[in-house]
Amino acid sequence: MERTKILIIGGGFAGVECARGLERGLRNGEAEIGLVTPASYQLYLPLLPQVASGVLTPQSVAPPLRRMLHRTAIIPGMVVGIDPKDRVCVVRLISGELVNRRYDHLVLTPGSVTRSLDIPGLNEQARGMKTLAEAAYVRDHVIAQLDLAAASSDEDERAERLQFVVVGGGYAGTETVAGLQRLTNAAAKRYPRLDPGLIRWHLLDVAPKLMPELGDRLGRRAQQILRARGTEVSLGVSVAKAEERRITLTDNRVLPSRTLIWTAGVAASPLIGTLEAETVKGRLIVNADMTVPGHDGVYALGDAAAVPDLTKVDATCPPTAQHATRQGQHMARNLLAKLRGEAMTPYRHKDLGLVVDLGGTDAVARPLGYELSGLTAQAVTRGYHLMALRTSTAKARTVANWVLNATTGDDFVRTGFLSRRPATLQDMEATDAYLTPERARELAR
Template sequence: MSRPRIVIVGAGFAGYRTARTLERLARNKADITLLNPTDYFLYLPLLPQVAAGILEPRRVTVSLTGTLRHTRLVLGEADEIDLDARTVRYADPEGGVGALTYDRLVLAAGSVNKLLPIPGVAEHAHGFRGLPEALYLRDHVTRQVELAAGSEDPKACRSRCTFVVVGAGYTGTEVAAQGQLFTDELVRGQPRWDGVRPRWMLLDIAERVMPEMDERLSATADRVLRQRGVDVRMGTSVKEATPTGVLLSDGEFVDTRTLVWCVGVRPDPLAESLGLPMERGRLLVEPTLQVPGRPEVFACGDAAAVPDLTKPGSYTPMTAQHAWRQGKVAALNVAASLGRGEPKPYRHSDLGFVVDLGGVKAAANPLGIPLSGPVAGAVTRGYHLAAMPGNRVRVAADWLLDAVLPRQGVQLGLVRSWSVPLDTASPELAKAPYAPAKPEADGHGSASGSTGTAASGRTGEAASAGDGAAGKKTPEPTGAARGRGTPERTDTSHTPAPGAEGDS
């Protein structure tokens, strides 16, 4: 008798934890396959430190093959799930297609950038959900400071050294806080910048910074940002984005070449394509994380609307903390469905949050105890070291080096503007200048003849990051991605017009 086949779609917080737990519970009892477009798990909370030049990119990635020894990794982006035939169709990085059959399916597809119908945003803003976006932002910010230093035009100089972050949640707050320190470090000691500081702006329509968190945490973060020189504007957002600036909702036009979009996330479109009951884009599941009417299908993380048993009538928020713990429960219940153990509902109490504001500054409330200053900084970094499934020594070493040595303000030019469009379902993958041709499906590798409930219109989409990064093939770029056919060119997404000075 063949062993049961377990397929996990996505290797973010939920999917990675599911695979790691299943290896312990079902070793030699089931075949575990993990479908993911990259060969690493991304520790997303430390991504702002990559953009700020504190951590090297590989520090926040954990090798899947190196840490999941009993799981088969399939590199690919899921673009169709046939629930009736129990198959997952995917495209590999070189354009080939294939299909995985399963007895148990765990959908941990995660989330992607949240878009709003604001003119110009899709063309001129960049998100912050994947490693390519963080690398692009670090290069872009460095380039703007260097171009400004060589410019004789004061207006152009101010424009290049104004950085606008939209969204004062967890990610946006950290990006602005770390960014201000980064640019201050870049200009320190240079004659051109004597007495002049780059300007960072943080915008949000909410009444306070990090409105979803405790008010004391919010107040601490707000105070640190303002003391550092960040222009914090609550009750304000972007009305229109242009190549040379942004029009704010209060009528002010801000000259800038940098618009970082951190307004939040939306569930990966793969979940909605299944045609099953949804809750605001998330797949409705039972407390055991099983899909109603489909006991062989489990969903967790940002792609799933999991009932919050501590708050009846509501669902757990889309956070890494919940995704990580849901992954463990999903693994336990998958094993239980195969006769190993008893199923259990997902129940989790809030353990608090930590926000790294750069330097020795942080805000934290572990177990509800509000902390700030160096103590909060130590708790925050200690938490991240404990939570990371790998690379702890390397991360700690980078923190130590950053404390005693100046940062290396160089741009590598590895990620171009058109390769990280905001409107993408695959923020963890940089867009290639030319997509590989997709071969005709054959009888062995595809599900082209399937008749399941998944929407086949996903052809051309790509994967998400969030807690899943499950993947769909990347759509043809629009707006910011229009330069994809000319990879030798420098970044042009913020260029005002042909021949004008822009992001190059």
């Protein structure tokens, strides 16, 4: 008798935790697990700004899947189409080949991509901070601007290269601008021909407050820290038009700049749009036990699913690593129950709070409702990240990197990553890779 096939799409927090839970709970021969992901690692997204700023090496935030999963077949590719009627996924392998994978139970955890808006020039000029490749590219790009500015005698060109714009006043944008500004300020000391006073950083957000989920006091504190370092924080403002050498804002200001880093929210993976299922704000509508209505054997969780938040009234869980991790663990328990003819249970988890590392000794945190800042917040923030990293090797590397960076600083080296190719959001995050439902059904036959 053929074993039950469980196929998990996505190697992020939700997918990996689901696979880990199944490996621990499945009896020998009870089912086989497959995990489809283009990467061979689980990316720890909350520390990605520290990779861009050179505090951490990429290996620190990308523990390999084969250290964490031992009974799961890892399929190197991405699902580009689904035929739920015949229970087949169309997988594009990293070699470019298309193959079909059959399933009995499908766990959708494809995650999210950078949310793009209909702003002239945005897709061509903006760089994201959602993948390891994007973080590596942004670091190279920022250091390249310093190198080129130092080599130029044109004052206008220098002004353009030394002015940096980050859009998005949430967790990712705030940490990104904090880390990268520290990088450029420290690097400027190695450039005798550069006036550090010419380096300008801007943080923009259409919201009236910075990180409102932190509360007013901590949001103001984070804003004070950034402004004290020289970052210009503009709230209620966004980008109206992006060009190669200048950025026009919605308040009609024009910033001469060749760097636009876009962290203004996320959107569910485009894969969700190919499933022909009901969505809300792009996220797949699911029941509290994470089953997809109308699709037997299909479950969705993480950033791509609107999982009901039962701790609040008429709310869905926000797309955070904290919820994705716990949803993955809960999904594993539900699948084990399903296989054994037991009842599945609704997901319920009260948010534990938010931590924001602003670099050096600066941080703000709100664990369990307690508001912290300074060294205490920094200790809590880094302690939380260490606890969340899934391998002892990743934890050791991260601690070693923190110590090394604090004691010896950075070497500000460019790797030359994608130096001859524009790193557009579409290319970096493969948002154009998905099939139409009709094409997926055709290939699945």
